[in-house]
Each structure stands twice: as C-alpha cells, then as structure tokens.
Amino acid sequence: xxxxxxxxxxxxxxxxxALRDLAGHLAVPSAGAPTAPLTADPARLARLRIEAGAAxxxxxxxxxxxxxxxxxxxxxxxxxIAAVAGAIGLGVPGIRIVPGPVPSSGASAPxxxxxxxxxxxxxxxxxxxxxxxxxxxLPGSGLGLGTPIVAATAxxxxxxxxxLPPDPAIGPPASTWLLDRRVSFxxxxxxxxxxxxxxxxxxxLSEFRGSLEPGYFEKVIGPGTTIEPVRVxxxxxxxxxxxxxxxxxxxxxxxxxxxxxxxxxDTLMWSDGAITYRLESGLDQAAAIAxxxxxx
Amino acid sequence: MAYExxxxxxxxxxxxxxxxxxxxxxxxDAVQEAFVKAHAALGRFRAxxxxxxxxxxxxxxxxxxxxxxxxxxAGLALRxxxxxxxxxxxxxxxxxxxxxxxxxxxxxxxxxxxxxDREVIAARYLLELxxxxxxxxxxxxxxxxxxxxxxALRRLRDGLGTTSND
Numbered sequence: 001x002x003x004x005x006x007x008x009x010x011x012x013x014x015x016x017x018a019l020r021d022l023a024g025h026l027a028v029p030s031a032g033a034p035t036a037p038l039t040a041d042p043a044r045l046a047r048l049r050i051e052a053g054a055a056x057x058x059x060x061x062x063x064x065x066x067x068x069x070x071x072x073x074x075x076x077x078x079x080x081i082a083a084v085a086g087a088i089g090l091g092v093p094g095i096r097i098v099p100g101p102v103p104s105s106g107a108s109a110p111x112x113x114x115x116x117x118x119x120x121x122x123x124x125x126x127x128x129x130x131x132x133x134x135x136x137x138l139p140g141s142g143l144g145l146g147t148p149i150v151a152a153t154a155x156x157x158x159x160x161x162x163x164l165p166p167d168p169a170i171g172p173p174a175s176t177w178l179l180d181r182r183v184s185f186x187x188x189x190x191x192x193x194x195x196x197x198x199x200x201x202x203x204x205l206s207e208f209r210g211s212l213e214p215g216y217f218e219k220v221i222g223p224g225t226t227i228e229p230v231r232v233x234x235x236x237x238x239x240x241x242x243x244x245x246x247x248x249x250x251x252x253x254x255x256x257x258x259x260x261x262x263x264x265x266d267t268l269m270w271s272d273g274a275i276t277y278r279l280e281s282g283l284d285q286a287a288a289i290a291x292x293x294x295x296x
Numbered sequence: 297m298a299y300e301x302x303x304x305x306x307x308x309x310x311x312x313x314x315x316x317x318x319x320x321x322x323x324x325d326a327v328q329e330a331f332v333k334a335h336a337a338l339g340r341f342r343a344x345x346x347x348x349x350x351x352x353x354x355x356x357x358x359x360x361x362x363x364x365x366x367x368x369x370a371g372l373a374l375r376x377x378x379x380x381x382x383x384x385x386x387x388x389x390x391x392x393x394x395x396x397x398x399x400x401x402x403x404x405x406x407x408x409x410x411x412x413d414r415e416v417i418a419a420r421y422l423l424e425l426x427x428x429x430x431x432x433x434x435x436x437x438x439x440x441x442x443x444x445x446x447x448a449l450r451r452l453r454d455g456l457g458t459t460s461n462d
Contacts, residue, residue: 012446012449015449015452015453016420016421016449018398018402019402019406019422020421020424022399022402022406022422023421023423023424025399026316026372026373026374026375026403026422027373027374027375027376028311028312028315028323029311029315029323029324041304041307042307042324042325042328043300043301043303043304043307043331044300044304045328046299046300046303046328046329046331046332046335047299047300049328049332050332050335144343
C-alpha cells in the first residue's frame with residue numbers, strides 16, 4: 001500500500017490536489033441541494049424564526065394604519081406594512097422594509113461603532129477624491145455619504161435628473177456626495193432647516209436610481225422607530241421617525257451594503273418612476289412633505 | 297423576505313462549512329442558528345466588505361461551539377453512493393479502486409488531525425476559499441493561514457506516513 005500512496009503525497013501541491021479531489025467525494029448534508037425539502041432549508045427556517053421573534057406579542061390588526069405605538073407593536077407593524085407593501089405594491093418601488101436589529105444600540109463591533117454626532121471620523125469612503133480644500137471640513141463629511149463631488153455634475157454621474165429645493169431661503173447645497181451612484185446633497189442647519197439628529201446638519205437629500213437596480217433596499221428598523229405611509233408628490237411615500245435608523249442596500253450580487261453608519265433625522269422616502277428619493281431632516285412630517293412637494 | 301434570499305445564496309457553502317468544521321454535528325441546524333445570529337449581527341457588518349466570509353465566520357463559530365459541546369468525535373465520511381457505482385466507472389476498475397483507496401486513506405489522515413489543522417485544510421482545499429476569505433472565516437491573520445496550512449499539511453503527511461506503514 002505504501003508504494004502507491006507515498007508518491008501521491010510527495011509535495012504540498014500534490015497533497016493539495018488530492019484534498020481538492022477528496023472534497024468532491026465527501027458526504028455532506030443534502031440541504032442546499034435543489035432537491036432538499038423545505039423543512040431542511042436553514043434560510044427559510046431562519047427567516048421564520050426571525051419573523052416570529054419580531055412579531056411576538058403582536059395582535060393582528062385588520063388594516064395598516066399610521067402607527068405610533070410601543071416597541072413591539074411598532075416592530076410588528078413594520079412587518080405588516082412590509083408584507084402589505086410587498087403584496088399590493090404600495091410604497092416605494094425598489095424598497096423593502098423589514099424589521100431588524102438596531103445597529104446603533106451599542107452592540108457595535110470594535111472599529112465600526114456609529115460615529116458620534118460630534119467630531120465624526122474622517123471620510124469613510126475608501127478612495128475619496130477631495131476637491132480643492134479639505135473634504136473633512138465639508139458639511140456631511142464623516143457621515144458615510146461617499147466622495148465629495150461637484151454639485152453640477154451630480155446628475156450626469158448618477159445618471160438621473162436631479163431635483164433640488166427651489167426656495168432661495170434654503171439655497172444650493174453646501175456639499176454634494178456620491179456613493180456608488182447615489183447622490184446626496186447636504187445643507188447645514190439654519191433658519192429654514194432645524195437641526196437633524198446630527199445638530200450641524202439641516203437636510204440631507206439623497207437621490208438614486210432605485211428601480212433600475214435589480215437589487216433592493218432594506219430599511220433596518222429598530223425599537224423606537226415608527227414608520228407610516230404618507231402622500232408625497234402624488235404618490236405613496238414613507239415617513240420614518242423616532243430613533244435613528246440605517247439603510248441596508250442589497251445589490252444585485254446579494255451583497256448587503258450599509259447606506260451609512262450615520263444617525264439620521266426623521267426621513268421621508270418616496271419614488272418617482274425609476275428614481276428613489278430620501279429626505280432626511282429635522283423638519284416635522286408636514287414640513288418635510290411640503291419641501292418634497294416643492295422639489296424640482 | 298430579502299434576508300432569506302440573501303443567505304440562501306450562500307446556503308450550500310454554509311452547510312459544507314458547518315459540516316467540515318463539525319462533522320459530528322447537525323450542519324443544517326448549525327447553519328440555521330448561524331443565519332439567525334447573523335441577522336441579529338447585521339449592524340456589525342462593515343459596509344463594502346464581502347458578505348460571504350463574514351457569514352461563513354459566524355457559521356464556522358457556531359459549528360465549532362457545537363463541536364465542543366458535543367464532546368465526541370465523528371469524522372468526515374466519503375459519499376457512500378460513490379463506492380456503489382463500480383459499473384459506470386470510466387477509468388479502469390483498478391485505478392478506480394486505487395483512487396477510492398487513496399481517498400479513504402487521505403480522509404483517515406484528515407480525520408486524525410487536530411481541529412485547527414483540519415479547519416485550515418478544510419477552508420483552503422475542501423471549501424477552496426481564497427486565502428483572505430479563509431483568514432476571515434478562521435478568524436486569524438492572513439499570514440497565520442499560510443503558516444498554519446503549511447504546518448497542517450506537514451502533519452497530515454506525517455500522519456499519512458504513519459498510517460501507510462501500519
């Protein structure tokens with residue numbers, strides 16, 4: 001036996017090749033195979049457990065209504081809204097809303113904790129291309145909005161028609177950012193724009209091509225966050241308020257990417273055709289909707 | 297639910313990982329638990345980093361924990377169907393037998409390894425993860441993967457030598 005086995009393992013490369021060959025001959029559990037029964041489907045079972053955990057204690061309501069309730073009811077309501085939105089096409093195309101953990105609740109991994117509202121770290125973008133002047137001084141720097149760009153080029157680089165507030169009292173954005181093909185405009189807090197969760201920020205308006213992406217967005221909602229459907233620009237949008245929250249963007253390759261690690265203010269989201277908009281500010285709901293309605 | 301679709305893309309490799317890291321455990325159950333834990337930990341996933349290694353690390357840790365608590369040892373096994381198919385063997389029966397013998401012998405050596413040796417071999421050669429991904433899944437620096445792999449192969453070869461001389 002030794003004679004024919006020793007040469008087979010004579011070098012690391014040969015041994016590695018033999019191990020790779022061995023991998024194809026190992027007995028492995030069948031789940032994951034197309035023929036595996038659903039009862040042996042970990043992804044499905046995990047999802048059922050997650051949903052059951054989120055909805056525990058929830059009493060079914062006949063209609064989805066604007067919701068401002070306690071923690072558990074809030075979570076369950078988000079689940080219900082997500083289900084309804086998915087079922088009948090309400091809400092923002094390309095956005096799915098699911099309950100999830102609270103990323104900023106203190107359980108962050110080392111080095112990835114949410115930046116405090118003051119003195120945020122330098123740009124999170126891996127390859128920032130700062131314009132003349134230091135990007136770290138721009139309003140919105142450190143919020144994970146991406147790379148600073150020139151506002152006038154935003155529409156062309158993102159491939160969308162940009163809309164902005166026409167109100168001269170608000171004026172042009174103080175900074176413009178690009179992350180993937182998502183454009184974000186930032187205005188500092190001021191007389192027209194009360195401070196958002198980050199007190200130096202008055203408004204962040206993000207615009208991106210939502211429905212062209214084959215992926216989708218998830219909103220991670222935690223306890224203390226409520227969400228309700230609203231009418232905005234003649235369509236259904238979502239008003240998300242309460243505790244800070246984060247977006248998870250899941251791209252076509254199935255890679256989840258956090259929209260940012262920043263804490264944001266109350267958020268109004270809606271979609272207009274292929275473009276999805278998000279308006280984060282310290283404005284109340286009526287003022288945020290009025291501002292959204294005015295954009296052009 | 298989007299999360300279900302997301303993790304299902306990685307389900308097959310997750311189950312292989314769980315099985316290779318803890319052959320005596322219930323891999324599907326470990327993966328289910330890991331998927332639930334990963335969902336709860338999504339807030340710690342770093343933006344822009346690859347998802348699969350992050351997920352597989354949670355799977356690997358879950359499998360390891362179960363291995364430790366199980367307190368018993370059952371090794372990896374060859375697919376039984378493999379051995380019951382002598383008829384349609386394209387190569388000569390002799391070489392098929394040889395290959396089967398070699399695999400059984402190699403597997404015995406692999407099963408005899410320490411857990412950390414078997415893990416690094418599993419990550420690099422059985423799962424064929426790139427070195428950087430193997431490092432993340434194993435929770436060690438990339439350089440450690442290289443040195444540990446080299447050590448594991450040496451021990452495997454030593455063990456095989458012993459086995460073949462028995």
